[in-house]
Amino acid sequence: MTDFGRRAGVGDMLKSVYDQNADNVVDSVPAHKTTHQSGGADALNVTALVGTTPRAIQGDATPGRVERCMEVYIMDGSNADTINVSTLTSWNGDTIAMQDNLGKGGDETNYALDGDGFTLTIKAAGLTGNAVGVLSFSITGSTCGTVYNMIATALNNDIVVLLSHATDGTQLDLTAAVDLGLLSLNVTYLTDE
Secondary structure, eight states: OEETTEEOOTTOOOHHHHOTTOSSSOOSSOOOOTTSTTTTOSOOOGGGSTTSSOOBOTTTOOBTOEEEEEEEEEEEOSSTTEEEEEEEEEEBOOOEEEEEEEETTOBOSSEEEOTTSOEEEEOGGGSSSOEEEEEEEEEEEETTOOOEEEEEEEETTEEEEEEEETTTOOBOOHHHHTTSOOEEEEEEEEEOO
16 A cells, blocks of 8 residues: 555555455455454454453452451440341451341351350351451451450351450350440451452
8 A cells, every 4th residue: 555655565455465356345344363362263252351250369269258457346236245236348258237236156147156155156147258268357446455466267158257255265155245335346347250
């Protein structure tokens, strides 16, 4: 091709490429270049393109897993010897409605508390997908003035939280601890969807 009588450079529409049968009409589909993903075939394999299929989280290697983060709030329940618990998303996490008056041995739709008041379970019923791992956890607030340690893990598709006294390691009865003030926790976790 020419540009007002001058020879054009790279990118010229050459007859040898665009009119391969020499009928002076541009071919409807020029030949594919071998640099296309599938080596020149019309169909592209979209499953190999970023963003079209679930990708594995590095270190987990299972496609479709989702990282989430939520705040857990535990405070004194309306009735004696109970807790009020709720969660709020802090990043892509689950917001689960408040459950008031969860006592020792209580087993509600979204939360459970063991018979000693030590272990709080955030049940899969309230989560988006099943919990398959807890990546990190921390105590973000305690208005009772006591220093606690925290453990959180994924167990049977649920998230299980256990707190203990930092000084002597004894497990913490949540129903008694919240009499002194609010506890807030942060949990980063993986779900299977």
